[in-house]
Amino acid sequence: MRPTVHDIAAEAGVSLATVDRVLNNRPGVRSVTRDKVERAIATLGYVRDVAAANLAKGRSYSLIFILPAGENSFMRGLEAEVRAAMAHSPAERTEIAILSVPAFDARALADAVAEAHRRRPAGVAVVAVDAPEVTQAVKRLREDGIAVVTLVSDLPGSMRDHFAGVDNIAAGRTAGNLMGRFLGDRPGPVAVVAGSMLVRDHRERLEGFQGVMRQCFETRLLLPVVEGQDDAALVEKLVGALIERHPDLAGIYSLGAGNRGLVAAVEKAGREMKICAIAHELTPHSRAALLSGTIDVLLNQDAGHEVRSAIRVLKAKADGLAVIEAQERIRIDIFLKDNLPIEQA
Amino acid sequence: MRPTVHDIAAEAGVSLATVDRVLNNRPGVRSVTRDKVERAIATLGYVRDVAAANLAKGRSYSLIFILPAGENSFMRGLEAEVRAAMAHSPAERTEIAILSVPAFDARALADAVAEAHRRRPAGVAVVAVDAPEVTQAVKRLREDGIAVVTLVSDLPGSMRDHFAGVDNIAAGRTAGNLMGRFLGDRPGPVAVVAGSMLVRDHRERLEGFQGVMRQCFETRLLLPVVEGQDDAALVEKLVGALIERHPDLAGIYSLGAGNRGLVAAVEKAGREMKICAIAHELTPHSRAALLSGTIDVLLNQDAGHEVRSAIRVLKAKADGLAVIEAQERIRIDIFLKDNLPIEQA
DNA sequence: ATATTTTTGATTTACGTACATCAAAACTTC
DNA sequence: GAAGTTTTGATGTACGTAAATCAAAAATAT
Incomplete structure (x- = not known):
């Protein structure tokens, strides 16, 4: 015993x-x-x-998740995972609330953080927009002893306790490496479509991608990045224009959301087998495109893992316990059509 | 409340x-x-x-892990994870014991299973060798109401409760897809080095790899598979002979262990930049080879995840509870040198 | 109706920890 | 050495469930 x-x-x-x-x-x-x-x-x-x-002690932890609104499939999946955690919450002694804010809107996000502050929870998880007012709002949370975890996109300098998300520089580098190798000697430029340079995760992916391309595949022409605001319609227009302007386009790296638009534009041009497309996040649409061959590689972060890790960390921090960082690392999944997990209900 | x-x-x-x-x-x-x-x-x-x-109820679960002996780094890592779980065992109400058996030895394994049976634990986890005597021994465990999980390598037909390991056919297909794409139009045959066709995981990886190569890259010549018994020295000899016999060798898929031998042979021949090498399992040696460029891709299964999943499932089964299979799926990690996780202590 | 069996209630103890209260003891300080 | 302060002990209750006992009630059989 x-x-x-x-x-x-x-x-x-x-x-x-x-x-x-x-x-x-x-x-x-x-x-x-x-x-x-x-x-x-x-x-x-x-x-x-x-x-x-x-x-x-029969204590329970009150947590607030601040998530972007909109029809971004990944974010909706993330929210679904938070709701799943809420469903188990009695067993886990947690009480979770969700605050929804417009995407890429620093002001609205800072307000939401302040609102969360008013509710005095034990911890807050936030998908951060990298802006000074957000940083300040988060700092104030921390100064009041409320635990803060950034989710998906980080906010350095905000004194947040932890970042629950992938290493986005590594993700960008991985995309670059695969793009370079898949293209081999095939001629033609490579385009990059981002969501917005306002969020850190997109900036970091871009940095990683460009770094590898310049370093290891220096002969390949990289077109200037275009911003699709994670909006499928806008992405479709932008990618359509890119394909028109560059008939020899060899590859597209889509480092944000709005992949429906990417797929639509590539398929409309009939170039799904010619263009090597690398995108992020496994969603029903991107899965279909990977299986059909329009998308060649999907990089993914597991939203469920991120949410559960964030909750674990917030609870630990609320208790003043240390976190084993290595155990909370979120890995970058690489999916080809051959290792796609079975679809879930 | x-x-x-x-x-x-x-x-x-x-x-x-x-x-x-x-x-x-x-x-x-x-x-x-x-x-x-x-x-x-x-x-x-x-x-x-x-x-x-x-x-x-203050109950505690007694579990037995049966693992192969030898200097296979992956298996030693697996054992380390089991020992780590043993260290937490008081908190988890588990009592874990390890039984060590010679690798690829069906007879010894069947005896070990029988020995485990004698100790009447609540559950047994076993790295299976696919042989009738093992299947029988496992069946007898199950008939006595002892929960059984196969680890890393499966044993269908044994009535085991669960398999804690990756989909090895998908892993083989993934390796095939990457090999085909990385090689592009480069000429030359591709070699496959296995450990032993006695274990199911190796057979399945081979099946997946050959399937994709034949289906999607049908012009590529696939050399007959050689068996290195997961032994570095033997692998080195075999790979050395392959390189000598096929000076234009374009790729090697090493689906078993003994990667030290693979790396040594390729580097000795000075062909580390010419041959596309895809191997399995992240170990200190394979990590170094990936960083140096001798190995191009590593497919990995996380031993820690597998062990913890096995324990969760064994406890659930011992209680007669259902297992959410989707939650226990072990994913195939794909590592390039760009997304390698930080080395741990 | 009586005897017998089955079902239900009431109550108690235990698990290992948290937390509170009050009294007793051990230190300080002057 | 008396008064005050700090430290320690003794004890009890609580958390939500498991498990046991024994008595009481209800159902069934004779």
Whole structure:
């Protein structure tokens, strides 16, 4: 049997109350006594029974998720994952609320953060837009002792506790490497379609992609990046124009959302087998395009993992516990049509 | 507050004892009463507080992991993950033991399974060798009500409860797709190095790889597969011979272990930049080779995920609970040098 | 109707921790 | 050494469930 608080009390020759005071660092214990207890804990290898502890305190964590609105499939999937977590919340002793804000709107986001602040939750998860007013609002949260995790897109300098998302520079580099190798000696320029340079994840992907292309495939012409605002209709127009202007277009890297538009434009031009298309995020549409061959590679971040990691981290931070960063790393999934997971219901 | 057993008793108009009888299906409840209670459970949306339940029963699960011995880095990593799980075992109410057996030895493995059987654990996880005596031994475990999960390599027809590993056919197809695309129009044949056709995961990877190569890259010559027994020295010899016999060798798919040998042979021949090498499993050696460029792609299965999934499933099965298969799927990681995770301590 | 069996209720203890209260003891300080 | 302060002990209740016991009630059989 694993040791309990009683065993520690016996081993240390103190009372249960004192052990409790040490374990939950309550005041009123001499440092000599504290040492005795801590030694007993170490020699017995005591670990707190988390289940029993949670049962006893019966506390619950209130968390707020701030997510962008709009019809971006990935974000809707993310929201679905948050709602799934809400469904389990009684079992996890969490109370989760969602705040929805317009995409790419720093002002609205800063307001939402302030609103979250007013509600005084234990923690906040936010898909960040990289702007000073947002940074300030997040800083204020932190100064008030509220845990903050950035989700999907980071916000350095905001003192956020943790970033739950992928390494977007690595993602961009990976896309660049695959693009370069897939194209081989085939001639023609490569286009990049982003959502908006206002969000850090897009900027970082671009940086990684351009870095690898310039470094390892320096003969390949890179067209200037166009911004599609993660909007399918706009992306379709932009990509259509690109294809028209560059009949020899060899590849497209779409590092944001709005892939419906990308697919529509490429297929309308009848160039689905000629253009190497690399895009982000597995959605019903992008999955279909990968299977049909219009998209060649999908880079993906698992929204479910990100949400669950964010919740774990927020709970830990709210308790003042350390987070094992390595365990919370979100990996970049690379999907070809051959390793696509079975579709889920 | 979420409802408790007391609330159910009140709602159903029965005593706590009766609720307990229904919840833990103990005998001695009329079906009318049972229905009443079940209706109360449904209307209140009661869910058992697992933490409290575990605390109350104070049960612990004894599990046995049967792993191959030898210096295969992946298997050693797997064992390290099991030991890591053992370290947390007090908190998880599990007692894990490891049985080590010679690799690719069906007879020894069947004996080990029988030994595990004798110890009457709640569950067994086994890296399977696909042979009739192993299948039989596993069947006997299952007939005795012991939960069984196959790990890394599956054993269909053994009535195992679950397979904790990747879809190896998809892994092989992915390797094939990448090999075909990376080579493009470059001439030269492609070689395949396996560990042993005795284990199902290697057979399946081969099947997937050959399938894609024949189907999508039909002009590419595929050399007959050679078996390196996951032994670095043997692999080095075999690959060295292959390179010598086929000076125009364009690619090598190493679907088993022993990558140290692969790397050594390719580098000795000075062909690290000419041969496209795709291998499996991220280890210190393969990581170095990926970074240096000798290996172009690494397919990986996360040993930690597999072990933790196996433990979750074994515990669930031991309790007679259902497993959400989709949640336990192990994904195939694809690593290029650009998306390699930071090295861990 | 009585005897017998089955079903239900009431109550208690236990799991390991958290948290609160009050009294007793051990230190300080002057 | 008395008064004050700090530290420690003893004890109890609570969390939500499991599991057991024994008595009471209801159903069934005779």
